[in-house]
Amino acid sequence: MTKNEKFELVERFLIENQNAHYRIAYSYMKNKENALDIVQDSILKALKSIDSLDEVKYMKTWFYRILVNTSIDFIRKHQRMTVMDGEILDGYLPKSEDEQSDMDLLDALDALTPNEKSLIVLRFFEDLKIEEVATVLGENVNTAKTKLYRTLKKLRLEIGEGI
Structure with a gap:
């Protein structure tokens, strides 16, 4: 080419x-x-x-x-x-109670490190496969999976504390 x-x-x-x-x-x-x-x-x-x-x-x-x-x-x-x-x-x-849960998520996302945020944004907001996320971030697939799991756990704890 x-x-x-x-x-x-x-x-x-x-x-x-x-x-x-x-x-x-x-x-x-x-x-x-x-x-x-x-x-x-x-x-x-x-x-x-x-x-x-x-x-x-x-x-x-x-x-x-x-x-x-x-x-x-x-x-x-x-x-x-x-x-x-x-x-x-x-x-x-927030304008309503439903929007409050969105605010908790946005606040929790802002609390993440740039690399953690990259994992979440690429995987869930841009709907990339975990293999593609790993490639974008320059990591092997298993490392990306582990970091994604750890980041999701951190998000759940962060959102849970806000409730």
Whole structure:
């Protein structure tokens, strides 16, 4: 496969899945502007390193790894400095009892480390298979399963304490 063919496939993949990419970045950044910056930076990194994509069938996990690592790097650089726009702030104000349980989950997710959050977001919000999650995070499958189980247990304890 030529570099131009690979470039066209990556470009099509990025356009077709732009909402999923934004959702992942937003789950880390908690604001629209930073999430869009992360997606843009990730696309730039992906296009610059297109030669590192050995097999096109792994394009999704290859790009998700770039996206997750870019998000985590941003968080580390800015050490929890998150700007909340009004839309997000409204999302944190529960309007009913049903929404309170959602708030507990959001608070519990925010209490996780970036790597733990990656496990949950990729597995349950992006519906990746555990094998794909392991690939994105650069771990073997058994390690990813163990960490996912431990993180789910931590979430259950965190949510349980809030009740």
